[in-house]
Amino acid sequence: MNHQPGLFAVGTRDHYHLEFDLRPDVDRAALATALAGVHEARGLGSVNLVVGFGAGTWARFGDEQPDGLRPFDPIEGTDGHGVPATQHDVWVFAHGTGRDTVLHAARAIVAAMAPVATVAVDRPSFMYLDSRDLTGFIDGTANPGLDEAPEVALIPEGSPCAGGTFVIAMTWVHDLASFDALPVAEQERVFGRSKPDSVEMDDATKPANAHIARVEIDDDDGEELEIFRRSTPWGTASEHGLYFVAFSADLRRYDLMLTRMFGLGDDGVRDRLTDFSTPVTASYYFAPSADALEALIGSA
């Protein structure tokens, strides 16, 4: 099954994430008509699109169901840190290069969805410098390359919904005043990598609560469980953060990483990054293969 091409179209600098709540009583034909309109927005300024559905929505309108899809559950971590569950029904990721064309496409997507849904999250985001987070650290160093990304992100052939992917979408709000007040050596201990060039600390130096020490996880066979990240910074001078988005062949990997980030793993250690950034939205979506999406659109 063909995946949605927008998943792996990398290098685009202007991103836009829209999360929608479906109106009650929407039927398959009305949703399909709206999605056909969303698809047409691709032509506006050569924008790439990825469309995903919440578990409840895909259970209603998708033909085949992927193993393990469910809504995001809230996380109550240690020291009062946690993640709220703000699950919505449909997620559309538009990305290209040019804030103007991406906004133009986003407005067309909202107009196409208006008969069936209301906008719940409206989040333009952007690539910052050489792919850095607003903390100044390079984000994506350990991301799988494009040769490996499909294996990491796509449900394999032979499984239900092959070519689809599980998506996590979260809005994080940064406290940059506190983070910037740390000496650079201390900032590096928050992530476990050097600031200018993203060199990983060796195991003897890397703190147990460094971000990468929390999210580097292995399965029972010692194989690293990877995800493919496409997060980008968002915001203004006064309010800003990261829209965290990733694709995985298996939803469980996100649960394991978040458990360890919020101090609920076996060692009880909490990610120090959560002292400087707070998640305010979190949802799981399923982005079906291009064929499965077209089958839904074709039922209009």
Ligand code: HEM
């Ligand atoms: C404020 C939120 C976050 C920020 C600013 C952030 C930033 C970073 C940075 C700077 C790195 C190191 C460079 C790299 O390999 O990309 C990194 C690595 C990573 N992050 Fe995050 N991240 C955030 C949230 C998350 C979340 C919620 C997850 C998982 C659910 C996650 C999963 C990962 C993974 C898997 C790696 C690679 C680890 C490795 O194999 O070395 N991150 N992140």
